[in-house]
Amino acid sequence: xxxxxxxxxxxxxxxxxxxxxxxxxxxxxxxxxxxxxxxxxxxxxxxxxxxxxxxxxxxxxxxxxxxxxxxxxxxxxxxxxxxxxxxxxxxxxxxxxxxxxxxxxxxxxx
Amino acid sequence: xxxxxxxxxxxxxxxxxxxxxxxxxxxxxxxxxxxxxxxxxxxxxxxxxxxxxxxxxxxxxxxxxxxxxxxxxxxxxxxxxxxxxxxxxxxxxxxxxxxxxxxxxxxxxxxxx
Numbered sequence: 001x002x003x004x005x006x007x008x009x010x011x012x013x014x015x016x017x018x019x020x021x022x023x024x025x026x027x028x029x030x031x032x033x034x035x036x037x038x039x040x041x042x043x044x045x046x047x048x049x050x051x052x053x054x055x056x057x058x059x060x061x062x063x064x065x066x067x068x069x070x071x072x073x074x075x076x077x078x079x080x081x082x083x084x085x086x087x088x089x090x091x092x093x094x095x096x097x098x099x100x101x102x103x104x105x106x107x108x109x110x
Numbered sequence: 111x112x113x114x115x116x117x118x119x120x121x122x123x124x125x126x127x128x129x130x131x132x133x134x135x136x137x138x139x140x141x142x143x144x145x146x147x148x149x150x151x152x153x154x155x156x157x158x159x160x161x162x163x164x165x166x167x168x169x170x171x172x173x174x175x176x177x178x179x180x181x182x183x184x185x186x187x188x189x190x191x192x193x194x195x196x197x198x199x200x201x202x203x204x205x206x207x208x209x210x211x212x213x214x215x216x217x218x219x220x221x222x223x
Contacts, residue, residue, distance in 0.1 A: 008150065032210045043200055043214035044153070087152065091210040097168075098212060100145075100152035 003027060004101035006088050012107045017078050021104045023088030024070045032091035033064055035073050037084045038103065044087055047073075078108045112137045114215035116201050121220045123188065123195060131186045131218045133201030139213075140206050142184040146170060147198040147217075156199075159184055188220060196222050 006023045013019045025033075033050035048055065050062040050071050061074040071088055088101035114135040123129045133142065141160050145153040155168030159178040173192025178184055184203075188195045198219050202212040 004152070034210070041198075043217050045214070046211055049211075097155065097158070098210065100154075102150065102152040 003099045004090050006101040006104045010105040010107050013078055014109055018076045020074045022070055022072050023101055025090045027092045030090045030092045033071050034089040036087040036089055039084050080108050083108045116215035116218050122223050124223050126190045128189050131199055133184045134182055135203045139203035141204045143202040144186045145200045195220050
């Protein structure tokens with residue numbers, strides 16, 4: 001079983017739609033959680049951290065469920081510019097190494 | 111402007127050849143990392159360095175070597191022992207006390223001729 005698992009997609013949605021991605025992690029000792037965004041053929045960039053209480057940044061909402069060991073990302077009012085691959089990232093705390101999921105690809109259509 | 115630079119953007123390797131990928135940062139970060147990304151897959155850690163003159167193997171270190179002689183620089187050598195080197199190589203760095211947040215360079219695409 002992979003340490004961090006994501007549905008690879010692609011998720012094809014129309015502009016203005018709401019879309020949600022889930023990610024599961026296997027190590028219950030994981031301490032920190034993040035969503036990174038990666039555009040095609042570019043480097044990943046931090047989108048947002050994920051906190052136990054849930055957090056929101058504009059149209060983006062991240063949630064953490066420690067009991068079920070999953071993380072979610074909700075994007076409201078999708079824009080064409082949201083088209084990218086979203087990487088779920090977990091820090092298990094050992095030397096602060098990050099473990100990356102395979103990514104979920106989002107394609108927002110006009 | 112502070113940031114991480116990687117060069118070259120594209121690199122071609124012949125059979126049996128060693129090639130070196132450059133990574134430089136002026137963010138004053140102590141920790142630096144090298145990842146490999148294959149199409150449709152997540153990033154896998156090759157090597158990392160928490161401090162100058164020290165580095166550790168990641169999950170897929172075989173066929174690679176690194177050095178960390180300066181804080182700003184963390185070059186990666188892909189040796190001839192790496193039988194499947196074609197991939198997108200990403201360098202990252204993180205600051206003291208915030209090592210869970212990593213900043214990435216633009217990457218180097220390595221292709222085998």
